[in-house]
Structure formats: C-alpha cells, structure tokens
Amino acid sequence: MLAIDAAAYRSPWRRHHPAAKALLAGGLLGCALVLPPWPGAPVTAAITLAVALGWARVPPRTLLRAARTPLGFALTGSLTFLVTVGPDGLGWADGGVRRAADVVARCTAALLCQLLFAGTTPLADTLPRLTRLGLPVTLVEVAALIYRMLFVVLDTTRRIRDAQAGRLGTRSLRAAWRSLGGLGSAVFIRSFDRARRLEAGLAGRGYTGSLSVAVAEIPLKTRFLATAPLPAALAILTTLTLQSLP
C-alpha cells in the first residue's frame, strides 16, 4: 500500500468528479507557477494547504512524508544558485539567496497542489476517463494494467527482500549485491509469470483483446464545480492585493 494512494481512496472528496478536482488543483497549480513568487507562492501554498487539510482532509502525516523527497530535490538543486562561476572561479552570487528562495517557494506551492490532487483522486477513477481526453485506448488499458500489477509486484518484491535479509543477504556489501541481483531477476521472472497467468485467467473470462469495462458514473456536482475555481481566484486576488500595498 502506498500512503497517497490509500489516502485518495479514503478521501471525503472521493465522490467528486476527477475533472472537478483537476480544475481545483490545476487552478492553484497555475497560480503557483504563473503568479510572481512573492507573495504569490506563499499565498498559494497557504491556501492549498488550508484546502488540503481543512476541506479535503488529506492526512497531514501523509502530506508531510510525501513532500520530503521532492523538497530535498528543490533545496539541493537551489544551492547552486548561491554561487556563481566566473572567470576567477567560484564566488557568492549576487541575489542568489533571493533566486533560490523564489524557486523553493514556487516549488513548494506547486508540490502542495500536486499532492492535493493525488491525495484526493484515486487513479482507478482517473485512468479509465483519460480516453475521453483523446488518449488512445490501448495506452490507457496498458497504464491501468501497470497500475493494478505494480501492487502485486511490489508485494512480491517486499517478501523476497525479507527472505533475503532473513538469510543474511544484507550482512555485507557483497551479500547485498548478490541479493539485489537475485531480487531483480526474480522479480522480472515473477512479473512475466504473472502476465502469463493473468492471460490464462482472463481467457476464461472471455478476453480476446479488449479490456473494456463499465466505469461507474460520478456525477459532476454543480456546487462543487462552481466552488472549484474559487481557491485559485482567492490566491490571485490576495496576491494582487498584497502587491498593491505600499
């Protein structure tokens, strides 16, 4: 189980149409990217955070844990802005701190918007609707299969790794490498075995090439749809107001 994925299925927003949630989170993401970072990014981040925690009830722990790796990327990547490479070698960059702060702020705000969408919108609801955006059916079906199978394969991977550790497969660097090679090849073989068995299983259910299914209708609720652009509008208004202050 993946924390963001599990949170999305439990989300109180589960009954809302993915398109409406995309509109809401996408509007905020647009604000994060396009508005001037100060005060645009902190304003967008604050509003997104309020929406995510207060309204959509995304678990704070999940949000925090998920944000760690990408924030790590943003911080390390932005360290380079602090220095400059000139004819006389390295030096401190003028305005480097400001530039780094801009990027980290924008990145944080955008990341929260991404997590707001991901933490409220299960892929099982989103994927089958992608064909309506014009994506080819085969591509969407393959993506849906990958989504289903990756949990099965991840589970297998976890158990093989456990078994290896139990037989001292992590005791030394040599052992760790031996384990990793065995894990990679075993998971490869198991994945393909899965595919073969699923093929046989589906043949019994009448599979001849199409994986068409009935997608449960999620009504587009007018009220939610009408409120969806509001957080973004609020972000724009607040930013403009703050900017116009002397």
Place this chain on the structure above:
Amino acid sequence: MTAVLSAHDVAYAYEGADPVFAGLSLDVAAGRSLALLGPNGVGKTTLLRLLTGGLRPARGEIRLDGSPVSYSRRGLTELRTRVQLVLQDPDDQLFSASVTQDVSFGPVNLGLPADEVRARVVEALAAMEITELADRPTHLLSFGQRKRVAIAGALALRPAVLVLDEPTAGLDPSGVEALLATLADLQAADTTIVASTHDVDLAHRWAQDAAVLAGGRLHTGPAAGLLADEALLHAARLRPAWGPAVGRLLRRHGILPADAPDPRTPADLAATGD
C-alpha cells in the same frame, strides 16, 4: 440425471510432456454440487480447464447440454457464458484496480447494454455479499475479499455451472464457512457447482457428488459413499475424512442408528447419542 456439462473420453498432454490423462469421462449433473478430489499434480486443474474451454482436449470431447463444444470463437463464447471458471489465486483473474470495473468485464465483453451491465454487477456483488466493496481498490482488499470479487466476476455472466479450483485454499475457517454458505445459496438459485479440492473432510461435508482422480482414472459417485471408501482414498494419496470414520465407529457401538448419516462437522457430534 441430466448432465449439463460432461467430458467424454478426454485425453490431454502438455507440450513436450507425458499425457496428464489418457481418457477420462465425467458427467456434471445439473443443479448439484460436485467435488473433484485428487492429490497435487494429478491433473485436477487441467481437467477443470478442459471443462471450461481453457484447454482443448487432444482426444475426446467436452459436451455442453449434450452437444459437443465447438472451439470457434462463437462456440467458446457460448461455453463461457454458461460455464465459468474461478482460479485458485484471485490475482490471476483480477486485472482492474477497481472492483466494479473488474466485475463488469464479462458483461461488457459480451456486448450487453450499459444498464444491463450495471444490473449484473450489482447482482453479482450482492450474491457474493460484497456490495460494500464496490468502490474499493482491488489492491487494498484482503485475500478472502479478492477471492469473492473473482467469483463475482464469474457470476456476472450468470453461468449455469460455476467451476472453482481449490476455492478454500488460503481461506481461514470463518472464510471457508462463509464461502460454503454462499455456494449453498448459489446452488439453491439453480447454479451447478463444481469444485476441486484435496481436503476429503471438506468434500464430505459440502458435496453431493464426488469424483476422485487416481492413477489416471476417475471414480465417481455420490459423495457419502465414495468418500467412505478408504481403499480408494488411499490409492488416490488422500487422507480419509473424519466424518465417515467417526460414523462407522459410532454405528458399531450402537451410538448412531445403522441408517444415520455420517457426522459432517465436529459440531454435529455435540448432540449425538443423547
């Protein structure tokens, strides 16, 4: 007795291997429950896949309502709308992350109209008593729940015969109880049920008819009689069930009347002989 599904002198060999069996015949009586018993590797799954059109016999034929099955696309579709196979591992059958979408696959594939598909899904989930799982993702379900979803996927085609490969494997006792109760309900609603197992206790308790696969031959008969035949079970490398052994002992000591049926569960013993 009308055989809804039967195998007539069927032989099969996997590519490059010895024949699994060289000529088996089996009649599945309409509306009854049949347990197919045998040790691992004897060909139970192969026989079930032959009966459900997943494999094509090398010799002999499979008959549906008395007529030989045709292996054209049309013939197979006909067989599969009447006979559905549920595999031992639900992950071999569930391809969608959404329960509803997965169960809808059969009916959609059959070309049924959208509202009929919806009705079939609702009906199948209700029959398996998993209506509340409709919106849950497959990967967050327990093994027992996934098993029920896999069976619902088969039921959505409203098969006349439901064939289950080791249906209780991996289930705990309360999961087994619940599944047996559901199978009894399905049978009461006129579905014929075939299940493979190597648990003689389970077969003795659940099935009306039994078929024991031993030494490439199939021995068939009413479960009560066949499963009390210890010599046959021994030949089939199966362990005798408690029920017949206890029943024999109790009758010998006059605790059970001579014509009483064997006990089916330990709970049956509580009231015995008082």
Place this chain on the structure above:
Amino acid sequence: MTAVLSAHDVAYAYEGADPVFAGLSLDVAAGRSLALLGPNGVGKTTLLRLLTGGLRPARGEIRLDGSPVSYSRRGLTELRTRVQLVLQDPDDQLFSASVTQDVSFGPVNLGLPADEVRARVVEALAAMEITELADRPTHLLSFGQRKRVAIAGALALRPAVLVLDEPTAGLDPSGVEALLATLADLQAADTTIVASTHDVDLAHRWAQDAAVLAGGRLHTGPAAGLLADEALLHAARLRPAWGPAVGRLLRRHGILPADAPDPRTPADLAATGD
C-alpha cells in the same frame, strides 16, 4: 522450561495503519513444537516476522536465550543464524537458478569457507530428503518440492529455532504427512519448531504447545488442553478440531478410558474401543 526465543510485551503497527497488536508476550520453549493459531489478518505473520528480526517492535522486546535482540547488523546476524523463518510461498524464498545455489545462499552470506558451504548444503538437502534435487533448476520443481528446498535453505544456517509460516498451505495430504514426518525428525535432532496455521486439526495433531491469537491477545498452553477449549476457538474465529470432540464423545460413552488422549487422525479410530 527454558525459553530459547521470546516476545516480551511486543507492539507493532504498520505505517499509516492501526496497531496489529498492542502488547503480546510469548515464550518458545527450547526443543518443543509450538503452533501459532489465529484467523487470517490477525497478525500471525507479523508476529513471526517480529520473532525472526524481519520487523522491529514499536514497543517491547524480542529475546534470544533470555537476552534482548539488538538490531545492529551484528545482533541481527546472531538472531538469524539461530532463528530462521520459512515463508508461506516458497517462490518468495527461491531466487537462484539452481537448488544447490539457492540453499547455499545463507552459508555463503555468513562468509563460510567453500567446503563448509558445500557440507551445509548436502546436510540440509539430506535433512529435507531432497538430495536428488540438488542439480535441478528451481522453476522445474513441483510446489511441494519447492517448499522443501525453501526449508533446506533455512536449515543450511543450522538454526536452533525453525519458524514456519503456514507450512502446510498448498500441500496435499501426502505432502502434509511427509512434511510432518520431516519436522518430527528435525525436532528429534534438537530443533525447536514454531509454525503458524489456522487449521486446528493440524495443530492438535502436530504441536506440543499452542498459542491462539484472538482479539489482540495471545492465549498459550499445552496444545491438548488449549485446543479443546471450544469457547476460545470460537472467540478466535477458528473451527474446533475433530480430535477433542470425538474424544469427548467416546469418553462420555465409555468407549475411551477417562484418561486416554484424544485421537489425532481418523486412522486412530480404527483400533479404538475394540
């Protein structure tokens, strides 16, 4: 009684989920056989992973020969050379191409010299009675054979305690008989054996001690007594075993003497009361 392995007030919760249990204690007595019983999803596998160092308790401690296990690399190596876990699905444990290569995985990781590794492999294969499989590729073996290879892989580390998760799952009756005989041999050679199961008949037949996991609590005691407690089994959503029920009935009718043990298999009944 000396506990070779014990859990002391152990709690564990998976990431983002409710605690599996909040404080369990269990003593595994040296040289004995212990069955851990409980329905699916109650945390049997979690407890086994805690006992074997695969998981680290959130609270409480695991003790080996009375001393708390350290989760340093060294501490874990010590635990794992003394206590080995065999998983339910052998395929999760076989990740090398050939049987010999796979069984040698543990000894090689331990850094043993090549001839010692060879000796350990030969010994482990002999203990599991699969010497003839040494050169076979793992993927061509039957399920029962793969299971034996997986156990051999654990035995190659010469553990004092062998922990098996649902060892009989997927085995047919003759496979179960053969495995129980092998486990008895191992125990006779001083290996302590712990196995999880939800089959009370099996536990009653095989184990000296039992531990039943119900409602987040662990009930422990000699198997004969504990597994005759129908109220406890009911609370643990387990099905009472035949043995105690039949024994009770036969004693009530005077067919068995009051101090006779319960029958363990239906075969035990054949000679009863004559």
Place this chain on the structure above:
Amino acid sequence: MTTVHEVLERSGVTPVHIAEGYLPVTHAVAWSAAAAPFIVHGVIRLNRQIQAAPEDKLLLGASGAFCFVLSALKIPSVTGSCSHPTGTGLGAILFRPPIMTVLGTITLLFQALLLAHGGLTTLGANAFSMAVAGPWAGYAAYLLTRRLGLLPAVFAGAFVADLTTYCVTSVQLALAFPDAESGFTGALAKFGGIFAVTQIPLAVSEGLLTVLVVRLLRTS
C-alpha cells in the same frame, strides 16, 4: 497486511526527478513538446504490437510494473551513498527504446501521483531525460558494444543510459537557471557537479546490477 513502504520511500536516497514547480512554465512546456513526438512514436509502436498480438498487452502491463518496482529499489554505491536505478537501460534492451519511452512515461506519471517523485508539469522534462534520452543512448551503446559479448554490452547500455539521463537533467536545469555570470556553461558545471558527477559511481552501480540481473536471467 503488508506495506510497500518497506520497499519504498526510505529517506536518504538521492532525489532524482525534477520536482513539480521547479522549472519555469516556458521550459516545462518546451520539454513536453520535445518529448511528445517520441511518446507518440512509442504509442504507435505499442498499438501495432498489441494489434498483432493481443496477449502482449498483459506482458506490457507486467513490464511496466517491473520498471516501476525496479526504479523503486535502492542500490548501494561504491561511495557509500544510495540511489534508485533508472532501469531505462535494461528496459531499452529488453523492450526496445520506443516501447520503453511509453512504459517510462507511464512510470513517471505514477511516480508523480503515487509518490510525489517528479511532477505533472515537469513530466515532459523528466520523460525526455529518463524515457527518451536514456533509453536511446543506452540502446545505442548496447548495439555498439554488442560484439564485445552480451554482458559487456549490457553493462555499457545500462551505464550509458543512467549517465545520459542525469546529464540531460543537468542540461535541463542549466538551461532553466543559467549562472548569473557565466550563463549556461557555468550553470551546467554547477548542476553537473551536483547531479552528474555524483552519478558516475551510481551509473557504474546500475551497470553492475543490470549485468547481475541479466546473467541470472540467462541461467534460469
């Protein structure tokens, strides 16, 4: 219940994908446009393959799941740090680059939505480095070294694919954030310093791992 957290999301792993919001909008759009033709080409090939053999759909699903899991593993590096393999070299060798482009892009989408590794607006940029440049460069290296034997060629393919991926990422970042004084070149030196140079030992590691996996696959 098992949790995949035990496989994934261990901290202390070098961040790899460009995070959501890190690139300016114009760059995000440009890289998406650059990756698009390759993805379209891959989808056409995918479609053709599935039309010819419908059962390949399930194999491709399994392959994609394998790619996702592979990129979630942690590999120890000679320097003592840890990283995830990109898996793109192995994927390109096994499935050919166009298919790997599609599987890689889907993997990136799932990583963005399930793990917040990489973003949606930066999907194009990440796809270009990881699902286009890496696979093609790795596959080319594999073909060029193929006459040296399978395993050396596999090493070359995986090594080049991994390194190319990170070099392209550095270029993307340098273009987006040129150095105040020395412009693109200076910035490339800086980002290269952080990402590509620390990546060389990791590329060696990925090459070695891939060789191990392929060698085991050959014997089983």
